[in-house]
Amino acid sequence: MYELFSGTRTVGYYGESQPFSIDEQTNNLSLGINLIQVPGTGNDNDEEGTDTDEEGTDTDEEDTDTDEEDTDTDEEDTDTDEEDTDTSGEDTDTGGEDITDDNETVDNETEEEEVVVDLTLLAHYKFEGDLTDNTSYGRHLTNYPTGFTFSNPDNISGKAAWFSGNKYAYTDNISIEDTDNYTIAFWIKPYSASMTAWDSVMSSGDQTSYGRFQIDYSGQDKLRFLTQGHTISIDLEALEWQHFVFTKQFIPNYVMTYNHVLSYYKDGEYLDNKTQVETRWDKIKIGLNRSGGRYWIGFIDDFRIYNRTLTADEVEELYESYE
Numbered sequence: 197m198y199e200l201f202s203g204t205r206t207v208g209y210y211g212e213s214q215p216f217s218i219d220e221q222t223n224n225l226s227l228g229i230n231l232i233q234v235p236g237t238g239n240d241n242d243e244e245g246t247d248t249d250e251e252g253t254d255t256d257e258e259d260t261d262t263d264e265e266d267t268d269t270d271e272e273d274t275d276t277d278e279e280d281t282d283t284s285g286e287d288t289d290t291g292g293e294d295i296t297d298d299n300e301t302v303d304n305e306t307e308e309e310e311v312v313v314d315l316t317l318l319a320h321y322k323f324e325g326d327l328t329d330n331t332s333y334g335r336h337l338t339n340y341p342t343g344f345t346f347s348n349p350d351n352i353s354g355k356a357a358w359f360s361g362n363k364y365a366y367t368d369n370i371s372i373e374d375t376d377n378y379t380i381a382f383w384i385k386p387y388s389a390s391m392t393a394w395d396s397v398m399s400s401g402d403q404t405s406y407g408r409f410q411i412d413y414s415g416q417d418k419l420r421f422l423t424q425g426h427t428i429s430i431d432l433e434a435l436e437w438q439h440f441v442f443t444k445q446f447i448p449n450y451v452m453t454y455n456h457v458l459s460y461y462k463d464g465e466y467l468d469n470k471t472q473v474e475t476r477w478d479k480i481k482i483g484l485n486r487s488g489g490r491y492w493i494g495f496i497d498d499f500r501i502y503n504r505t506l507t508a509d510e511v512e513e514l515y516e517s518y519e
Contacts, residue, residue, distance in 0.1 A: 314502075318378075319370070319480065321499040323357035327365050337365035337482065349495055351437055352383060352518040356497035361390065364483035364491060372477040372503065374407060374456075375448070379502040381441045381514060386494040388417060388434035395492050396485035398499075400477045403486060407476035410485050411442070413492075421460065426473050430462055437495075439463050439515050444475060445505040459505075464515030466508045 393415030
């Protein structure tokens with residue numbers, strides 16, 4: 197019957213084996229001993245057993261070296277873990293920087309502007325190289341005679357239309373009743389030295405009666421709102437950009453004496469108002485008076501017509517929006 201070696205030094209069929217013990221350190225060691233079953237005993241078998249044990253001993257030494265390497269590896273792993281820990285700290289710092297970067301990115305991102313369409317804006321002429329109405333109503337102007345000059349004479353934004361004293365632009369596509377509220381707003385730069393009385397920024401028809409009106413030059417450094425029975429005059433500076441606004445308000449079932457209120461503003465500032473000012477719109481003529489023959493000389497820009505009465509705050513905001 198064949199026997200296996202035990203943990204004590206004996207000489208058996210398989211030669212001499214060195215004592216060993218199994219503990220936590222060697223728990224996973226591979227002894228690398230090749231056991232060969234041999235029938236009987238003899239010197240040849242003992243020598244073979246001895247060779248086997250020597251190989252086993254060598255294997256144990258290699259395994260011991262492996263343990264040391266494993267231990268070194270564990271130490272390296274420990275160092276790596278420490279490095280990882282440091283790296284985590286760096287990552288944490290980086291995370292903080294990323295948060296800052298994200299905030300900056302958000303601040304610097306070009307956000308899509310919300311486009312608000314004001315349906316009360318009946319006509320808007322920016323004069324950016326053409327006579328196009330920039331609202332959805334399409335009240336584009338026709339010029340007469342043909343040919344207009346648009347330039348940038350240090351104005352509030354973009355280009356402006358130059359009115360040379362013999363041209364105007366118009367449209368019949370307008371409908372504002374006497375009982376409707378409205379606002380007229382525009383920028384002008386007058387060449388007063390070349391102008392005479394009645395030269396007009398705009399007019400609302402071809403006749404001077406029944407509430408048709410015009411906004412013109414008085415001939416005495418004044419801008420006038422002129423309609424049948426009413427005249428409003430405002431100081432006008434030559435060769436300077438100025439912003440004017442006129443608002444009309446009608447209150448149904450209100451005492452006529454205090455109704456049809458026309459208020460006027462210059463450069464965002466409220467000046468005064470006048471009551472019982474009845475008006476009529478047949479068309480929009482920009483650069484020409486009602487009866488014809490009196491043309492504006494100078495620049496006109498950002499001409500607007502609303503079908504409501506802008507408040508004093510809105511007029512101020514509109515003026516400041518150009519700054």
